[in-house]
Amino acid sequence: MELDNLYQEVILDHYKRPQNKKLATTFDAQVHHVNPSCGDEIDLNLVIKNEIVTSITWDGVGCSISQASVSILTDLLVGKSITEAYAIYDNFVALMQSKGAIKGDESVLEDAIALAGVSKYPARIKCALLGWMAFKDASVQAQAKSELG
């Protein structure tokens, strides 16, 4: 079934058992993002220590794609340096916007590669990117704060 390319096992697994879905009470930055076309919402808290992403926690409502995507993101980016995290972010965004033209680099994207099928469903790309946009936004805020501090 064509649809199985979109809804890979990994995605449904993360959807049913989301990772880090409980907002930590301490954080360097906290953001709230919405997908205005469908109403999906996400809160995301981020901690960056010595240029390393040490914690990403979140809460939200949304479809399997948006929920799985942020869950996968937390698994993938925690422990990475901010530079590494941005490289992965760029890689993921490029994959989403590829209209299926590129396959994505599994060595970089790991589980997030399962979202490759989304790129063929233009209306769902925003779902997959919701958590990633929130992370990017939070990281910029956290870094701005650390520069001030």
Place this chain on the structure above:
Amino acid sequence: MELDNLYQEVILDHYKRPQNKKLATTFDAQVHHVNPSCGDEIDLNLVIKNEIVTSITWDGVGCSISQASVSILTDLLVGKSITEAYAIYDNFVALMQSKGAIKGDESVLEDAIALAGVSKYPARIKCALLGWMAFKDASVQAQAKSELG
């Protein structure tokens, strides 16, 4: 030539030798009307004595149809009772809006019957009506004034 139905001799005559085209200095009502789609303008002065139209004078710029139509109107309505004038007015407006379906009553409209061809040219109907609308407006004002006076 089809166009000759529109530009009857009578019309071109009135256009070249317009009647009563010189604003009288005394009047019961004075109006200014414009045709916003082409910029034609007319000033019209009216005198009504004992329910009789005793003077219609005018000035203005416009196409042959609008100029001839008001010139014909002045010839036709001066000397008529206001009731007769309104009957002629109604007759003329109906002819203009007939899309060529009615011929018009020459015994009522006299020279104004020459404008019958205009009704087949929708964009010109407003030209033919410009002076008539001005007359109607002025007569209403003049009567209102005489009721007050």
Place this chain on the structure above:
Amino acid sequence: MTLDPSVIRKDFPIFDRTIRDGKKLVYLDSGATSQKPNSVIDAESDFYRNHNAAAHRGAHQLAEEATGAIESAREVVANFLGGETDEIVFTKSSTEALNLLAYSIGNAPMGNLFHLKPGDEIVVSEMEHHANLIPWQQLAKRTGTVMKWFEVNETGRLDLSNIEGVITERTKIVALTHQSNVLGTIIPLSEIAKRTHAVGAIFILDACQSVPHMPVNVKALDVDFLVFSGHKTVGPTGIGVLWGRANLLNHLPPFLFGGSMIETVTMTDATWAPAPRKFEAGVPNMAQIVGLEAALNYLSDIGMENIHQHEIALTKYTLDKLQEIDQLRIVGPTDTNSRGSAISFTLGQIHPHDLGQFLDSAGIAVRTGHHCAWPLTRKMGVPATTRASLYLYNDESDIDALVAATLGAQKYFA
């Protein structure tokens, strides 16, 4: 007379195509936009091919024909709604028509009957589409007026228990949707219009979801303004209609300024043509106006009452079938009393976006999300819904396909 969707579908060329590798198109998204019959598509093309010129702006034959075409369309629209020809204003959409009203009212100077002053009140409801909510919010902010609204109860009906507290002597405008695009609810219009006029306020009806689906007569409804969109009425995109009572249109200041809406113009000032012209600045959306005429003629030939009866029967069938599905909750009235054919629902824990995607893979087009009525979805206690919305070309086989695929989705996402 009953209506045969399988015959009607032959008029709509889109049903000749297939979806997702060969599946039959089951189009249940007419609440968002309707499909177009050949007669509408051909009317637009024919205008371009044979009569295209700037209406109201030339003495040549093509310009005469173009003018005649849009003015005859105005008559058809007027007859369709039971209004007068000069009461019909063409806009690009309902959204523009509602914004026209809000901006024009906002432009009314002191002394004009539409003038708003701080403390005046504008009444809407919790079931408004954003297009009939945000323009009023913004007008309220600009003028210092107060927004009030009717609440929606858990069965999806307007709560009129406090109607006298909502519509008061301070109310100047009541702007309501005739039929909710989410719940399908048809509002008790006459009661509200009566109260509105009793306090001397103006009643504006968002008829986007009613004009396409049932007979609507502006005189019988006793409203002051009404808007609807061509594209939801088997008509072209890019065309909407504002109807208003002649005497109100006369007093209402214009909205868009430009060519063809003026009487005189100098470098510093301008005066306006009479309505409807004063509201139609610029070269009109002529081909779309002509297409709308064809659309309304198409619907009239079938008969709005026939369409309405067909939709009631099919809505009943849909509500019954859907409610047999485990964990499916209808969001909105579950019977067909004062109810149209927009049917929203949730399905257990399955997110509407996922359900919609699954249905799509089966060739079924529905809409998911907040349907541009976000405060309403929030009020109904759901983040989003799946909406099936019906029209004259739908039949029971479409609903059977919807039900089967919905059951399939339950298995898939279990």
Place this chain on the structure above:
Amino acid sequence: MTLDPSVIRKDFPIFDRTIRDGKKLVYLDSGATSQKPNSVIDAESDFYRNHNAAAHRGAHQLAEEATGAIESAREVVANFLGGETDEIVFTKSSTEALNLLAYSIGNAPMGNLFHLKPGDEIVVSEMEHHANLIPWQQLAKRTGTVMKWFEVNETGRLDLSNIEGVITERTKIVALTHQSNVLGTIIPLSEIAKRTHAVGAIFILDACQSVPHMPVNVKALDVDFLVFSGHKTVGPTGIGVLWGRANLLNHLPPFLFGGSMIETVTMTDATWAPAPRKFEAGVPNMAQIVGLEAALNYLSDIGMENIHQHEIALTKYTLDKLQEIDQLRIVGPTDTNSRGSAISFTLGQIHPHDLGQFLDSAGIAVRTGHHCAWPLTRKMGVPATTRASLYLYNDESDIDALVAATLGAQKYFA
């Protein structure tokens, strides 16, 4: 490469019809609206037949296709103008686009870079179309700002002798037509844009009469906003374009409020999506957007520079031939320096309306009147003019017909 109008005319089905009992159509009214090639008509029809659904509002395949169609059109428009995709806003017309700017600027609160305060100045010219004049008059009235303008001299050129007195430190907006729809004059844009930016004001270009006729690149022109209409650009009716610099669009408040332009909505407030979405409320005029894409592709295939050269040559031919006619006065520049193909004239005492009617009886479509630029006709000392306006499908035989019929009219009305 030169362009062959007789070949081009084959793409435009309207030239298959005749006028006033069998006469060949000589269409010299493209300044009012252009004719449409088959590829544009077919693109609109094809959208309705095969891809129609509400763009940006559904996860189903048709909605995806509709979204893809209008977003690819946005790219085509951006490339055509040399702008960025997100800088393209679709409107229904230039008139709407200019009103959008005037209302959005009027909506700017204190602190916003577009905010106007009493005493600020808005600059236009005496050769503006009503669509680029009245919206600013009205904005000035609402905000207490002052209208100033460049005058037009007797040769039909903008008088820039006092440019520093017209555009001053108080100037916030300069809104000018690129090419006069009456005189054909092309304005000395770079000099005015430079002065505008030197005083920190915003430059708005009404490109209705330039974008259809010559290469226009927003970066090279150094303007801040630009508008044009689809229907004058061999495109459909009901579609216009606003281009704006990305950073300016970001700061500009929205105009029409409703669906698809929001970020979040509550009963009393709302926040906005990023540009261009925040300026596109409601279901878009999708078929018209797709038709515009086809129109720009059609023009690009022929080449805007080729079209421009063709028009310059034909304008020169027309000016020369017309000036041979006794008592004929060209109202506007009489050479082709900085001049487009709109050619207005008067003919002795013959009223333009009568001349136009005579030309029509010979199958020739021109426009007569004040051409929605009434202050300009007044300034030029004429009550009205006759205007022939040329495009890519016109050739010398059209001009010969115009000249012959004009001479005929002189006899007829002698």
